[in-house]
Amino acid sequence: MISFKAKPRMQMLEHAQHIFPDECCGFLFGIEDGNGNREIQEILEVNNSRAGDKRRRFEISPRDYLHAEKYAFEHDQPLLGIYHSHPGHPAIPSEHDRLAAQPYFSYVIVSVMQGKTDHIRSWRLGEDFRFEEEDLTSIHFHQSIE
Amino acid sequence: MATVVIPTPLRKFTNQTAKLQVSANTIGEVIDSLTRDFPDLKKHLLDDQGKVRSFVNIFAGDEDIRDLQEEKTVVGEATIVSIVPAIAGGVHFK
Numbered sequence: 001m002i003s004f005k006a007k008p009r010m011q012m013l014e015h016a017q018h019i020f021p022d023e024c025c026g027f028l029f030g031i032e033d034g035n036g037n038r039e040i041q042e043i044l045e046v047n048n049s050r051a052g053d054k055r056r057r058f059e060i061s062p063r064d065y066l067h068a069e070k071y072a073f074e075h076d077q078p079l080l081g082i083y084h085s086h087p088g089h090p091a092i093p094s095e096h097d098r099l100a101a102q103p104y105f106s107y108v109i110v111s112v113m114q115g116k117t118d119h120i121r122s123w124r125l126g127e128d129f130r131f132e133e134e135d136l137t138s139i140h141f142h143q144s145i146e
Numbered sequence: 147m148a149t150v151v152i153p154t155p156l157r158k159f160t161n162q163t164a165k166l167q168v169s170a171n172t173i174g175e176v177i178d179s180l181t182r183d184f185p186d187l188k189k190h191l192l193d194d195q196g197k198v199r200s201f202v203n204i205f206a207g208d209e210d211i212r213d214l215q216e217e218k219t220v221v222g223e224a225t226i227v228s229i230v231p232a233i234a235g236g237v238h239f240k
Contacts, residue, residue, distance in 0.1 A: 023236050057236035062203050065230050079154045089237045097235035100201045102155035
């Protein structure tokens with residue numbers, strides 16, 4: 001299971017909505033218990049470094065990735081995953097998401113429909129390199145972020 | 147000998163070790179040593195042809211080995227080798 005503290009969840013949703021119609025992306029930091037349950041306590045927004053059309057793709061530069069690892073170490077906040085948005089599409093991982101996915105990380109996807117955040121879902125890569133959905137509290141929300 | 151920095155998502159394959167000392171003279175030898183000592187790392191580092199997966203970047207110091215001599219890149223005592231997962235994805239429905 002994965003859950004968010006209110007502040008990082010709101011920051012992530014605002015990021016996704018602000019960047020629309022492009023895809024946003026960032027890192028997730030938090031804590032994990034012995035059963036693999038995670039609570040996201042901080043996020044770190046990063047630029048979508050994808051060259052060209054950012055509406056259907058995102059990339060995080062190696063430099064930003066190394067910074068996130070350093071941040072996790074210095075703040076004693078484990079790096080638990082990545083978030084990104086799917087503008088105009090549901091929060092279901094694409095084949096491109098799967099091919100680039102890393103083990104262990106939670107991949108949180110924010111669906112943004114017509115400029116408004118619609119729903120979020122979270123996924124982890126299984127041993128067979130396929131995504132498995134993880135329970136996410138407050139899956140659906142239709143409150144607007146003004 | 148070089149120091150290898152293991153990224154968070156791959157540490158479950160290295161007994162949660164973040165930094166390793168590896169006796170090697172090239173990046174290729176570093177990879178050989180890592181995959182020999184931690185066999186479960188192999189499928190996450192290498193493709194079916196035994197080449198570094200396209201979604202994995204390996205840095206020697208601040209340089210991507212693809213901009214150097216790839217697996218033949220020489221490493222020394224002071225070299226920090228970082229494995230950096232390529233983070234990418236997106237809708238890509240069209």
